[in-house]
Amino acid sequence: MRPRAADFARWWHHAPSGQVIVDEQGLILQANQTISDWMALPVSYLYNRPASELFTPEARMLYLGLLAYRVAEDGAADEVHLTLRVEGDAPLPVLCSARQMTHQSADLVLLSMLPIARKDSLERELIQARQEAQLALEEKNAVIAELKSVRSALESQREELKSLTMRLGHEARSDALTGLPNRRHFDSVLQQLLLTLAVNRGPASLSVALLDVDHFKPVNDQYGHAVGDRVLQQLAQLLSSQLRGRDLAARIGGEEFALLMPDTSHAEASVAMDRLRRAIEIYPWQPVPITVSIGLTSFRAGDTQDSLMARADAALYSAKHQGRNRVAKR
Numbered sequence: 596m597r598p599r600a601a602d603f604a605r606w607w608h609h610a611p612s613g614q615v616i617v618d619e620q621g622l623i624l625q626a627n628q629t630i631s632d633w634m635a636l637p638v639s640y641l642y643n644r645p646a647s648e649l650f651t652p653e654a655r656m657l658y659l660g661l662l663a664y665r666v667a668e669d670g671a672a673d674e675v676h677l678t679l680r681v682e683g684d685a686p687l688p689v690l691c692s693a694r695q696m697t698h699q700s701a702d703l704v705l706l707s708m709l710p711i712a713r714k715d716s717l718e719r720e721l722i723q724a725r726q727e728a729q730l731a732l733e734e735k736n737a738v739i740a741e742l743k744s745v746r747s748a749l750e751s752q753r754e755e756l757k758s759l760t761m762r763l764g765h766e767a768r769s770d771a772l773t774g775l776p777n778r779r780h781f782d783s784v785l786q787q788l789l790l791t792l793a794v795n796r797g798p799a800s801l802s803v804a805l806l807d808v809d810h811f812k813p814v815n816d817q818y819g820h821a822v823g824d825r826v827l828q829q830l831a832q833l834l835s836s837q838l839r840g841r842d843l844a845a846r847i848g849g850e851e852f853a854l855l856m857p858d859t860s861h862a863e864a865s866v867a868m869d870r871l872r873r874a875i876e877i878y879p880w881q882p883v884p885i886t887v888s889i890g891l892t893s894f895r896a897g898d899t900q901d902s903l904m905a906r907a908d909a910a911l912y913s914a915k916h917q918g919r920n921r922v923a924k925r
């Protein structure tokens with residue numbers, strides 16, 4: 596059965612929007628149950644009250660100044676944001692639209708309101724979510740920046756470690772006073788050369804010389820240790836400049852040096868050592884001239900490191916014994 600017009604009055608009262616009819620004096624002529632429920636006031640209370648009293652004091656200005664003005668001008672107003680008073684509770688934000696309607700030659704106004712609390716809270720949630728996303732982005736950027744700085748710190752530490760390792764390696768292999776390779780390095784190179792000779796089994800030559808400064812003690816005693824040091828440094832430079840690129844000069848003791856000459860026969864090494872001794876003899880030493888004694892030997896089949904070095908040592912001993920400033924060969 597189709598509802599009769601009278602039935603719609605009940606529907607109007609319980610519509611999902613607040614409905615109010617306002618007369619020409621701005622007084623409430625009708626209000627539906629929905630709006631009276633929202634405001635927690637009986638419908639009868641609202642009758643004949645100024646429609647502006649539906650709203651909070653702040654919203655009243657908007658209602659009178661904007662909404663009522665538009666209705667008077669255009670006969671309608673749409674979606675004005677107002678706030679309903681709620682008895683004993685927080686005010687209720689609403690979107691209010693209005694239509695002017697003529698009834699029995701009177702210009703009435705129908706106000707229709709929809710609550711927007713949900714929209715407001717959604718907007719607030721959206722703003723908060725945006726702020727949280729912004730915060731998370733800033734945190735992420737800060738973490739990335741920190742990671743970058745940690746990585747560059749690690750890289751520079753790795754570089755430092757590398758150069759430290761290289762320096763330590765160099766220090767472990769060289770003599771602090773002269774910068775020449777030390778005894779440990781000399782021994783390890785000699786050992787490798789002997790291994791290579793043993794593996795190759797072919798004709799091979801390797802010569803070794805021990806070189807010791809003659810009467811060095813009086814230099815120290817007479818001119819001081821610092822002068823003695825300088826003499827040793829100059830001698831080291833002289834050795835490096837006199838030897839061929841593949842030869843190795845090492846400082847293996849106080850004033851004792853060892854020379855390693857790969858691929859050098861006894862005859863070749865003998866010429867080289869005579870030349871070296873002479874170069875040292877004629878060098879313009881300051882403050883006092885020095886000479887050296889040299890013991891030379893060369894690799895023989897069956898030689899070990901010990902036998903080779905013992906022969907060089909014996910040669911040096913005989914150079915000293917024969918009067919110094921000479922090369923003894925074995």
Ligand SMILES: Nc1nc2c(ncn2[C@@H]2O[C@H](COP(=O)(O)OP(=O)(O)OP(=O)(O)O)[C@@H](O)[C@H]2O)c(=O)[nH]1
Binds near residue numbers: 812848
């Ligand atoms: N200035 C200085 N002197 C050193 C260093 N190492 C060793 N000596 C000195 O070298 C001298 C070696 O003296 P000796 O072993 O008696 O030999 P020598 O006086 O050279 O005499 P011969 O070797 O027999 O010709 C000592 O006075 C040591 O103090 C050093 O690093 N610097």
